[in-house]
Amino acid sequence: MKKIYKYSFSRHTLSLTTIYLTIFLALGIGLYFLYEGGYLSAWFFSFIVALVALMSLSIPRRILVDDEGLHILCLLDITELHPEEIASVRQVEKQELRGYVPYFGGYGFFGFYGHYFDLKNLERVKIYASEWRNFVEITDIYENRIYVSCTQGEELVNGNSSRTPENDEHRSYSPRKRRKHDSFHLPTSKQKTPASTLLPPSPKFSSRRGSRFITFPKRMLCCVYQYLHVKG
Numbered sequence: 001m002k003k004i005y006k007y008s009f010s011r012h013t014l015s016l017t018t019i020y021l022t023i024f025l026a027l028g029i030g031l032y033f034l035y036e037g038g039y040l041s042a043w044f045f046s047f048i049v050a051l052v053a054l055m056s057l058s059i060p061r062r063i064l065v066d067d068e069g070l071h072i073l074c075l076l077d078i079t080e081l082h083p084e085e086i087a088s089v090r091q092v093e094k095q096e097l098r099g100y101v102p103y104f105g106g107y108g109f110f111g112f113y114g115h116y117f118d119l120k121n122l123e124r125v126k127i128y129a130s131e132w133r134n135f136v137e138i139t140d141i142y143e144n145r146i147y148v149s150c151t152q153g154e155e156l157v158n159g160n161s162s163r164t165p166e167n168d169e170h171r172s173y174s175p176r177k178r179r180k181h182d183s184f185h186l187p188t189s190k191q192k193t194p195a196s197t198l199l200p201p202s203p204k205f206s207s208r209r210g211s212r213f214i215t216f217p218k219r220m221l222c223c224v225y226q227y228l229h230v231k232g
Helices: 009-032 039-056 155-159 175-183 209-231
Strands: 003-006 060-066 070-073 078-081 086-092 100-107 112-116 123-129 136-141 144-151
Touching: 003 155, 009 039, 060 144, 060 155, 086 155, 100 123, 136 155
Parallel strands: 123 144
Antiparallel strands: 003 060, 060 070, 070 078, 086 136, 100 112, 112 123, 136 144
């Protein structure tokens, strides 16, 4: 099932965007008349163009939810979360986001997006919002938090509530550690594990003489170990 949630800009966001554009335009015109033909006006113009272009990459457009997971689509950027990576989804009030300071992102210029720092919990979070309200918190199995703004927050939460915080299996350790634990089990005293499962596969003989000389002692050690293990 495919569902699209579009972002909507609030008046507060549009007002901040207008203020940003007015300040940039005023500074550019002022430097042009004060330093006409100088390097300072050219440097400022290049800096503003690069800054606006960089910020525009992460301006959120819509949220797509399908069978493959949750996708946050920006102008030239995308953030994807697969269903097995989502630990919890819940609605939060904007008061809970007090003390969130952007350190690599935009604040008010066509939205609130990028990397923010939580001064209360001393953690890094990601925000993709077009307005500073209607927040939905998405926490993955690595305990990373992503905040999005959605006017249909309740529907977004209900559509992604297949994984709940009570599922501690995904919070105990990361998938890399989980694969390591699942693939390795120590044999008990009542079980006799074949020697072939404890040892790596025996190397094959090579047609080269040097490789035959190197692998022959390893082959002999494997045979001796298997003989002593079966005899014991």
